[in-house]
Amino acid sequence: MSVWGYCLFQRIVPPIFLFTSIILASAQAPSAPGKPLPPGPVQPKVKAACTSCHNTSRITEQHLTRQQWSDQLEKMEGLGAVIPDSDRNNFLNYLTKNFGPQKGAADPPAKKSGSASN
Ligand code: HEC
Numbered sequence: 001m002s003v004w005g006y007c008l009f010q011r012i013v014p015p016i017f018l019f020t021s022i023i024l025a026s027a028q029a030p031s032a033p034g035k036p037l038p039p040g041p042v043q044p045k046v047k048a049a050c051t052s053c054h055n056t057s058r059i060t061e062q063h064l065t066r067q068q069w070s071d072q073l074e075k076m077e078g079l080g081a082v083i084p085d086s087d088r089n090n091f092l093n094y095l096t097k098n099f100g101p102q103k104g105a106a107d108p109p110a111k112k113s114g115s116a117s118n
Pocket residue numbers: 046049050051052053054058059062072073075076079080081082083
């Protein structure tokens with residue numbers, strides 16, 4: 001290989017490498033885990049039912065009333081989410097308790113299981 005060819009190789013490869021890693025990193029961002037869901041009896045089910053299309057941030061960023069959560073669940077079902085009827089009430093309890101409108105106001109502090117790492 002000529003010296004020129006080698007230089008060209010050296011000049012082209014690092015930017016390509018950098019570029020692909022940037023693309024890969026940004027492509028992975030949407031599926032990043034997001035904030036952890038607070039622990040609770042239905043947490044694993046919520047996680048299973050609600051994080052296949054978007055990460056938990058979609059949920060943890062909300063402050064909704066029970067009625068609004070109910071509407072959200074309906075909307076998600078319309079989009080393809082599967083929420084067993086028997087779990088629906090528990091989902092609503094969990095979501096309203098952890099991501100309700102005035103978090104902590106109605107709940108005794110002991111019930112608020114503070115999530116470990118944020
Ligand atoms: C089949 C895919 C899918 C599943 C499963 C799913 N979602 Fe969504 N979710 C979406 C999409 C798509 C959006 C964006 C909708 C929009 O922007 O209008 C979204 C947005 C949201 C939002 C943001 C509010 C909004 O209206 O944009 C919340 C809150 C939410 N989802 C909660 C949930 C919960 C809770 C579950 C589990 C019961 C769930 N999602 C399961 C597809 C899904």
